[in-house]
Amino acid sequence: MIKAGIVGGTGYTGVELLRLLVAHPEVELTVITSRAEKGIKVDELFPNLRGRVELAFVEPDDAMLKSCDVVFFATPNGTAMKSVPALLEAGVKVIDLAADFRLRQVEDWERWYGMPHVCPQLLTEAVYGLPEVNREAIRKARLVANPGCYPTAVQLGFLPLLEAGAVDPQSLIADAKSGVSGAGRKAEVNILFCEASDNFKAYNVPAHRHWPEIRQGLMAMTNGLVDLVFVPHLTPMIRGIHATLYATLTDPNVDLQTLFEKRYVAEPFVDVLPPKSHPETRSVRGVNQCRLAVHRPQNGKTVVVLSVIDNLVKGAAGQAVQNMNLMFGLPETAGLKEVALLP
Amino acid sequence: MIKAGIVGGTGYTGVELLRLLVAHPEVELTVITSRAEKGIKVDELFPNLRGRVELAFVEPDDAMLKSCDVVFFATPNGTAMKSVPALLEAGVKVIDLAADFRLRQVEDWERWYGMPHVCPQLLTEAVYGLPEVNREAIRKARLVANPGCYPTAVQLGFLPLLEAGAVDPQSLIADAKSGVSGAGRKAEVNILFCEASDNFKAYNVPAHRHWPEIRQGLMAMTNGLVDLVFVPHLTPMIRGIHATLYATLTDPNVDLQTLFEKRYVAEPFVDVLPPKSHPETRSVRGVNQCRLAVHRPQNGKTVVVLSVIDNLVKGAAGQAVQNMNLMFGLPETAGLKEVALLP
Amino acid sequence: MIKAGIVGGTGYTGVELLRLLVAHPEVELTVITSRAEKGIKVDELFPNLRGRVELAFVEPDDAMLKSCDVVFFATPNGTAMKSVPALLEAGVKVIDLAADFRLRQVEDWERWYGMPHVCPQLLTEAVYGLPEVNREAIRKARLVANPGCYPTAVQLGFLPLLEAGAVDPQSLIADAKSGVSGAGRKAEVNILFCEASDNFKAYNVPAHRHWPEIRQGLMAMTNGLVDLVFVPHLTPMIRGIHATLYATLTDPNVDLQTLFEKRYVAEPFVDVLPPKSHPETRSVRGVNQCRLAVHRPQNGKTVVVLSVIDNLVKGAAGQAVQNMNLMFGLPETAGLKEVALLP
Amino acid sequence: MIKAGIVGGTGYTGVELLRLLVAHPEVELTVITSRAEKGIKVDELFPNLRGRVELAFVEPDDAMLKSCDVVFFATPNGTAMKSVPALLEAGVKVIDLAADFRLRQVEDWERWYGMPHVCPQLLTEAVYGLPEVNREAIRKARLVANPGCYPTAVQLGFLPLLEAGAVDPQSLIADAKSGVSGAGRKAEVNILFCEASDNFKAYNVPAHRHWPEIRQGLMAMTNGLVDLVFVPHLTPMIRGIHATLYATLTDPNVDLQTLFEKRYVAEPFVDVLPPKSHPETRSVRGVNQCRLAVHRPQNGKTVVVLSVIDNLVKGAAGQAVQNMNLMFGLPETAGLKEVALLP
DSSP, X not given: OEEEEEESTTSHHHHHHHHHHHTOTTEEEEEEEOTTTTTSBHHHHOGGGTTTOOOBOBOOOHHHHHTSSEEEEOOOTTSHHHHHHHHHHTTOEEEXXXXXXXXXXXXXXXXXXXXXXXXXXXXXXXXXOOHHHHHHHHHHOSEEEOOOHHHHHHHHHHXXXXXXXXXXXXXXXXXXXXXXXXXXXXXXXXXXHHHHXXXXXXXXXXXXXXXXXXXXXXXXXXXXXXXXXXXXEEOSSSSXXXXXXXXEBSOTTOOHHHHHHHHHTTOTTEEEOOTTOOOBGGGGTTSSOEEEEEEOGGGOSEEEEEEEEOXXXXXXXXXXXXXXXXXXXXXXXXXXXXXOOOO | OEEEEEESTTSHHHHHHHHHHHTOTTEEEEEEEOSTTTTSBHXXXXXXXXXXXXXXXXXXXHHHHHXXXXXXXXOOXXXXXXXXXXXXXXXXXXXXXXXXXXXXXXXXXXXHHSSXXXXXXXXXXXXXXXXXXXXXXXXXXXXXXXXXXXXXXXXXXXXXXXXXXXXXXXXXXXXXXXXXXXXXXXXXXXXXXXXXXXXXXXXXXXXXXXXHHHHHHHHHHHTSOOOEXXXXXXXXXXXXXXXXXXXXXXXXXXXXXXHHHHHHTTOTTEEXXXXXXXXXXXXXXXXXXXXXXXXXXXXXXXXXXXXXXXTTIIIIIHHHHHHHHHHXXXXXXXXXXXXXXXX | OEEEEEESTTSHHHHHHHXXXXXXXXXXXXXXXXXXXXXXXXXXXXXXGTTTOOOBOBOOOHHHHHTSSEEEEOOOTTSHHHHHHHHHHTTOEEEEOSSTTTOSOHHHHHHHHSSOOSOTHHHHHSEEOOHHHHHHHHHHOSEXXXXXXXXXXXXXXXXXXXXXXXXXXXXXXXEEEEOGGGGXXXXXXXXBHHHHTTOOEEOOOSOOTHHXXXXXXXXXXXXXXXXXXXXXXXXXXXXXXXXXXXXXXXXXXXXXXXXXXXXXXXXXXXXXXXXXXXXBGGGGTTSSOEEEEEEOGGGOSEEXXXXXXXXXXXXXXXXXXXXXXXXXTOXXXXXXXXXXXXX | OEEEEEESTTSHHHHHHHHHHHTOTTEEEEEEEOTTTTTSBHHHHOGGGTTTOOOBOBOOOHHHHHTSSEEEEOOOTTSHHHHHHHHHHTTOEEEEOSXXXXXXXXXXXXXXXXXXXSOXXXXXXXXXXXXXXXXXXXXXXXXXXXXXXXXXXXXXXXXXXXXTTOBOTTOEEEEEEEOGGGGOSOOOGGGBHHHHTTOOEEOXXXXXXXXXXXXXXXXXXXXXXXXXXXXXXXXXXSSOEEEEEEEEBSOTTOOHHHHHHHHHTTOTTEEEOOTTOOOBGGGGTTSSOEEEEEEOGGGOSEEEEEEEEOTTIIIIIHHHHHHHHXXXXXXXXXTOOOOOXXX
């Protein structure tokens, strides 16, 4: 059994990670820390875990964390980087669900996250945890930067097109819609029920921190410059991301359906739907799955990709478990076989 | 492996049964029938099952059903009774998720369901599938009448009080609130998104078919007459029932918390919360669990019980699987160990 | 034109009051105060008011408020009582939408609200602003205590029964369900979209501050003791209260439908539905209306009343405007003639 | 008073039209027809209209309709065209809220709507009722084709850019999200609460009937060919459309904010938000308003316009009333002055 610890498990990615790890056949959850909630039993905060998790939140404790095989950080940005070097040194593998190790250039990171990075030397060692792109590197990694939710949905949608050179990398538009859980479990007025329900809006159109992360990933796929417009929106549902992607085709004769099917034929967690399909976010609710469909309206010059994930699973905790499975030589799908809850 | 068939699996209890059986370690799903959808692949109708169910819907077929060990009916009321006698004769065990075998008196059944019953002799043989009341009888049953969703939530809430004689059975009020999935997957205007969302209403206050079912169960607990007022409401959520139960105490000194905890201490699927708790429907979303809390406001003469279930799981498909486990001598919790999806 | 001021208009009752006053033909809005938001334009906080309200929030300012004809307090409990005496002395009429003047006994108020009352002498002068009960007193009042949302829905539902002596006042149960806006526009985790949507729960079952307010009102109707059980619930919708009321009939021959219709025949804002009806909260969305239906299930001893209001209108801002109309001798329906938004 | 009739008022545009006309100071509603609901009182179907509309639905009746000054068609596509010629001949003005007169080319119409057009000669006479483009023609029109909901949001967003030649008309993308009421009040499974809530999906990506309507409008603005990709999505809210529009700038120095503000400065129902804004659909809930914001992310080559309307108001019934006001020489804002309901 792999001994797992969680730092900062009081948010939505934290409770989702708990839900998945509790059911994982090869994992024993040994410690979960939270400064704010120390002493509180986990199942008091999250009643769905009653009878399944007996732990209480404890103060962050180096000794306990160092005795783990793997530690997950489900903390605000800027927290993990303070503890990661010591954990790696102690031989613990680390998966950061926040953004501390997602950008490779320290200047980029510091500009977008507005603080100095305390262990920039780890930015190049950290492996970006998108298994469909970096599977082999993840297997060998000590430190995995788990991708953001939007970046997962957008990159998986553009990947076959960019790898094949089928679209102009200067023409990329990602119009993305997220459920409200993407904003976290924070006491803020703008995500109150009465503000976010029966309402739809874009946000952060001038600049969003996932833009440089996505662009970095897309550039790696195409080995060149990328022009990306990224517009995130808030939609009144709990879970789910729907990314609608647009790009200009370079080759009018490419068989888009085959391109996508071939690229993902061996991927356990990416599902290409039949032609003319429209994936629904609820079809992946609670599961580690990306569902894709590819269209070419009016047989024109623009390809449209529809990409859905559960932002808390394939966009966060599920992908973290998938990465853990790879890092520990387990079957990639271990603990990730649930069926989506529908309706 | 138990060979299981489903008749009429195109509604919400059907897809939920599929979700649970697909993940059940001891069950092989061999046939699923639907006259309306014959030839359609199951995962075309329910995209959450892509990659997990390869079956297509077939026309109801006696031979195929007779080769099953167990057949579940997830059909409209009045359908199962036509096929059940022949299946039982062929040695197949049957679990009916509809209402055909829930009432013991044929006159009651015919009055409330508005049609003649075609196999009234089975009404007394059928075991009412509430394991917390009828566990031993279910183990030996050939035919189980799976309880309705409201009846499950209401009966589990009143059970400790009535068995102990702690309340006046002439004083029972059940104010119940259901998510919209309780109304089924039917093309009806009143359950459209634009009719049911951002709205709350009572319905069927003059008479609801679950009233005689609940009353029959409560009378068995108290061995006498029961005066029950039952008011169902529609609440804008997908899954979940919250029953708020009121009764007049006969003994002002009873320790209500202890009464409930003792009654359910050994029950795997009933969870009594600590004093002063308020169970949330989402804490049981997707799982076979009933959560209860008991209150006595202002220390007065009225006890208030709060009871929540997922209407599609403990109120339908999950309870059916629990019954199947009992009927086949499996561990009662087999295939029913998921953690509720929260948020 | 009546010059109106609002103290503390940054919550949901505040914006609703703004929406109604802006459209009121006899009112000029002259000042709106908020310590936290001073300097911010009102339409920046509430974009629905763009082009309709040019004011900005200002610091509470005695001179400006004293130049008003009427001042509305849409503040947290305990705020209005500090300013009301001086305003009354200056000849300003006051309508308090909070609870500072709702209870007549100062000991009750201090126990339930947990602070000393600074102007207890006004508790007996203040008129409880439920026009269907206190219309004449409201016309002459300097100070109106606008009722709570639950108390409005519950009292209007029980009123005909208690006045007529048709039910046992020791048998009252109010099972009430509220939309989330009833909890206010506060940055609190438990009313986040991801906590409150797709979920249903009771809360404050041991004790809720509206219980003494309701009980005080019901006792005035019956001139005697009342035994009331009050259970509030949170339901995933923005606006609306649905109160389901239960009481034991004292006279089995009473004609309930006629009793209700007669009591409310002249009331502009109470609508008794035909027999066997089920009022929906959305039928009063955005309007100053209470809709009622009365049932007697199984022709038994228990009467069931269904009562719906919009908690922000008839349960708060709309009732405040209705009270203002009465206090200033305007037609009672002035500014309150909108049609509910459906769907 | 203008005598107004409604044909087919049982859907959501019908009830919205009723809500607006009931409150219109210059309109008397004289007849409302519905074959399916004849004899039913309007307020029985739509309880928000209790006490405000005394009419019952009647069978379509030529004489009654011909005595109206204006007749609104809120019927399925293909219905209005059968009755309009006779009404026009009788001197009645007609506003069609369906699509019968929206496309100017009969071949286009017949291809997209799949039936022969019975009065093609009226296609060129009919005025497309987008007042911000065709105000003068609407004033003189006998027959107005009220625009579709998506077309209204999309055209108002692109209009300043195309008129000014600021973008390449071959580069237009409209990613549009609609509330569920856009699908109408029809008994269909895919718009049930349990299918559409907590879910997000695109639909009709290969082809949607609003595509040719939008393209026709955009071509008129630019006097040339237009390449438009239009992707509609269903979002779990009742009302509202959010169109996110993308186009490639032709002039990198254009002042986008000024361009939009100037174009709409005199428009009563189009509101350009300040720079860096994100309009919310709820800010126009229930009102005849379009709110726009214009962005240029990363100061790049792509302009992003955010456009919101209430699909039932500015996208249907409200725009119809605005058109009626113009056709009858009334103030354009008559009956359209409500404040949006928020929250």
